[in-house]
Amino acid sequence: MSQQHQQQHAEPLLEVRGLSVDIGRGSNALRVVNDLSLTVRRGEAVGLVGESGSGKSMTAFAIMNLFPSPLARVAAGQVLLEGRDLAQLAPADLRSARGAQVGMVFQDPTSYLDPLMPVGRQIAEPLLAHGRTEGLQARVLELLDMMELPNAARVARQYPHELSGGMRQRILIAAALAMRPALLIADEPTTALDVTVQAGILKLLMRLRKELDLGILLITHDLAVVAETCQRVNVMYAGQLVESNTVAPLFAAPRHPYTQGLLGSILNPQSRAQALFSIPGSVPIAGHWPEGCRFHPRCPIARGGLCDTSAPPLLQANGSGADRCHLSNEPAAADAWQRRKETMPS
Numbered sequence: 001m002s003q004q005h006q007q008q009h010a011e012p013l014l015e016v017r018g019l020s021v022d023i024g025r026g027s028n029a030l031r032v033v034n035d036l037s038l039t040v041r042r043g044e045a046v047g048l049v050g051e052s053g054s055g056k057s058m059t060a061f062a063i064m065n066l067f068p069s070p071l072a073r074v075a076a077g078q079v080l081l082e083g084r085d086l087a088q089l090a091p092a093d094l095r096s097a098r099g100a101q102v103g104m105v106f107q108d109p110t111s112y113l114d115p116l117m118p119v120g121r122q123i124a125e126p127l128l129a130h131g132r133t134e135g136l137q138a139r140v141l142e143l144l145d146m147m148e149l150p151n152a153a154r155v156a157r158q159y160p161h162e163l164s165g166g167m168r169q170r171i172l173i174a175a176a177l178a179m180r181p182a183l184l185i186a187d188e189p190t191t192a193l194d195v196t197v198q199a200g201i202l203k204l205l206m207r208l209r210k211e212l213d214l215g216i217l218l219i220t221h222d223l224a225v226v227a228e229t230c231q232r233v234n235v236m237y238a239g240q241l242v243e244s245n246t247v248a249p250l251f252a253a254p255r256h257p258y259t260q261g262l263l264g265s266i267l268n269p270q271s272r273a274q275a276l277f278s279i280p281g282s283v284p285i286a287g288h289w290p291e292g293c294r295f296h297p298r299c300p301i302a303r304g305g306l307c308d309t310s311a312p313p314l315l316q317a318n319g320s321g322a323d324r325c326h327l328s329n330e331p332a333a334a335d336a337w338q339r340r341k342e343t344m345p346s
């Protein structure tokens, strides 16, 4: 790898700094994402994991500055894409950055594809929107080949209802990558698909990451998906990051009790089949967070008089990673993980 290439990889492609997102205005505003920072480098897949209501999808919308509700807005922080703050761009520049620099795929491809338009035309749409008119057909066929869809010319003429769920998701990925963006944000890209189709889509994303030197921010509720695909992982709970690390140490020895609970869920096939999460209770309603540590009502090792009154900061751990827990350096946290592991099937 050349020195210049190495330098490019050291610089973050995406750098989110201190991002906060509010829904509503004035005194009625609810803070649904609070002071979140993360990075994605070229050629790297980074997971953003949490239960429904944790704020992970709102983070994705904030990065794109494309909120589903006009009441949502970036209240603080920066979203730097190759050094440019997306949150500060004029609407026209932002539209140009979307697609050209960053693409996005979502959970349910059916909602994002026009049922009355052949899929080849839909893949060409971002190219047309960015003023490209030449070589459209060739680029569409190239993208369909890249998505491993056999008989690309025939697929291009088909309508969404003629394709399977997995093929439709491949069409969305093709459209997202049409302008060769450096970053892909994938929000639960496999959740609506059955298990074997999921595996194919994840494999495809990982191949594209390597071949295109693509940075991927993969948003999911499923740590198992992250284990298969990502190099680094960020865990969110109640609008905050609670743990971040590279994948191997986080899976071997999670430090935050919430991460321990998530991992316990995926490693125990019974709880995975029944409820996905073996953590009792549910994420609090957005913006109505408990005092102290937001996880304390569900935490198996919460300490009264500390965890219910004092909010833990996100601190770098010894070695690698960071976590937001008063007790992560005490034996209580390691013991809790040990006990949880002992209840899992070997």
Ligand code: SF4
Pocket: 256, 257, 258, 293, 294, 295, 296, 297, 299, 300, 301, 302, 303, 307, 312, 324, 325, 326, 327, 328
């Ligand atoms: S700070 Fe307390 S309640 Fe929060 S995760 Fe750590 S031990 Fe549990």
